[in-house]
Amino acid sequence: MPRKALFSLFFVILLCSFYLSPAKAEDFGIWPLFSYYASEGEKELEIFGPIFTWEHDERGTEWGIRPFMYLTSHPSQELWRWEFLYPLGKYQRSEGDSKIYVVPLSLLRDEMTSSTPERRERASSFLTAFWGRTDEGERYGGFFPIAGRLKERFGRDKIAFYLWPLYSRIENEGEITWRTPWPLFSRFGGAAEGLYVWPLWGHKEREGEYKKGFVLWPGYAYIDEYLNTDNPVSKRFYLPLYATVRSPRGRVDIFIPPLFFHQWAYDSSFEKWEIPWPFVTLVKGEGVREWQIFPLFRMRDEEHKKRFYCLWPLYKYEWDIMEAEEEVVRRFLLINKYRIVKERKTGREALDTNLWPLFDYRRGLEGGVSFVIFPLLPLHDDGMERNIYPLSWVYRHTRSPQGATFTDLLWGLYRRRTSPGSSSTRFAFFLRIEKKGDKHVSLSFFEGLIRYQKKQDEGG
Numbered sequence: 001m002p003r004k005a006l007f008s009l010f011f012v013i014l015l016c017s018f019y020l021s022p023a024k025a026e027d028f029g030i031w032p033l034f035s036y037y038a039s040e041g042e043k044e045l046e047i048f049g050p051i052f053t054w055e056h057d058e059r060g061t062e063w064g065i066r067p068f069m070y071l072t073s074h075p076s077q078e079l080w081r082w083e084f085l086y087p088l089g090k091y092q093r094s095e096g097d098s099k100i101y102v103v104p105l106s107l108l109r110d111e112m113t114s115s116t117p118e119r120r121e122r123a124s125s126f127l128t129a130f131w132g133r134t135d136e137g138e139r140y141g142g143f144f145p146i147a148g149r150l151k152e153r154f155g156r157d158k159i160a161f162y163l164w165p166l167y168s169r170i171e172n173e174g175e176i177t178w179r180t181p182w183p184l185f186s187r188f189g190g191a192a193e194g195l196y197v198w199p200l201w202g203h204k205e206r207e208g209e210y211k212k213g214f215v216l217w218p219g220y221a222y223i224d225e226y227l228n229t230d231n232p233v234s235k236r237f238y239l240p241l242y243a244t245v246r247s248p249r250g251r252v253d254i255f256i257p258p259l260f261f262h263q264w265a266y267d268s269s270f271e272k273w274e275i276p277w278p279f280v281t282l283v284k285g286e287g288v289r290e291w292q293i294f295p296l297f298r299m300r301d302e303e304h305k306k307r308f309y310c311l312w313p314l315y316k317y318e319w320d321i322m323e324a325e326e327e328v329v330r331r332f333l334l335i336n337k338y339r340i341v342k343e344r345k346t347g348r349e350a351l352d353t354n355l356w357p358l359f360d361y362r363r364g365l366e367g368g369v370s371f372v373i374f375p376l377l378p379l380h381d382d383g384m385e386r387n388i389y390p391l392s393w394v395y396r397h398t399r400s401p402q403g404a405t406f407t408d409l410l411w412g413l414y415r416r417r418t419s420p421g422s423s424s425t426r427f428a429f430f431l432r433i434e435k436k437g438d439k440h441v442s443l444s445f446f447e448g449l450i451r452y453q454k455k456q457d458e459g460g
Helices: 002-020 382-387
Strands: 027-030 034-039 042-047 052-056 061-065 069-074 079-084 089-094 097-102 106-115 118-126 129-133 139-143 147-153 156-162 167-172 175-179 185-190 193-197 201-206 210-215 220-225 233-238 242-247 250-255 260-265 271-274 280-285 288-293 297-302 305-310 315-321 325-332 336-343 349-355 359-363 369-373 395-399 405-409 414-419 422-427 431-436 440-445 450-455
Touching (some): 034 414, 061 382, 069 382, 079 382
Antiparallel strands (some): 079 089, 089 097, 097 106, 106 118, 118 129, 129 139, 156 167, 167 175, 175 185, 185 193, 193 201, 201 210, 242 250, 260 271, 288 297, 297 305, 305 315, 315 325, 336 349, 359 369, 369 395, 405 414, 414 422, 422 431
């Protein structure tokens, strides 16, 4: 009983100290129950560590109850976003575009595809029902697999179906395909002509462009394409023994596909061997060399690209040079990396490195830094960093491009903030140290119950 009484008295004294402390409006809290921080143009509130969070700054407001929901409202950026049980649910409205999805139940999307003149595309679904409108105002909808029509979806101009797979009609680039039912019978019309009786026989042709078909698929198949160009390509497949590709510029021979591969270019010195795939690869030609014995090593050298690995997936190296940037990536066991991106014009470098599950470190081109120990996953995703990752951030350190830093251990047990000219250091609710230049130092014990300040006038 005396212990409970002493604890209750101590807790009451702490609460009273918050209201009596002149510093409570800036930085105070009871670790790990809650924490509050305020500075010029910025306010933050945390309850039960990272579970409840609220932030307000010049962009707008963010708040969430992790991992259940997170709300972002940034009027200056015309952004309003609500994430729930991320990544399963999300609603976002940004610059006039909107999107909402609940996996696997529904999806609604309303996006601008052109501003001159304004054209918008809308697509929605709930379970197997769907409806929408193209950016030219054409409506579509249906209920899969009963009946429906789609327009400009799945890479096709138009799709119609009834009791799929019994009947479907597809239009794309002037070609019409009737399937009754899929995949056994297909008839082609419009810009192309042909008939498939799968897997027995099939032929399809678009005059001047291509011809393709099969007999006893996949035993024999043929494709003749790019017929109206100066480099028509002819492909023949005699599975499982042999396949070939012929064109005026080169040839490919594959024996027991895909095991033994040979490619030879007539108009250059390029030649490639795979004997057998994927274990041994040899490539030679103007500006390119490659040697591979999988999984022991691979070396590929091109003018603006290099690839190397040793004991895959133990170590992998990639180098690429683009018009504006140069990138070097070293990977260890695939998920761990050391990546440097350099701007060729300015010389600025960005660094992204991790050794999962120990740490993750990022430094941007503008100088911003993020460092985390024991990251939950070796993946960078903004939604995960808002909703999930903070629950596992045992230690975190960030630095803004302007030089302001934030360091946090165990969600507020130790927390330090610095900005040009000032700093604030807090150990739970026991001790807080604040400095403003060389003129003002403040020590506060038990959130102001005991307080010491030192101020020095400008005149000394």
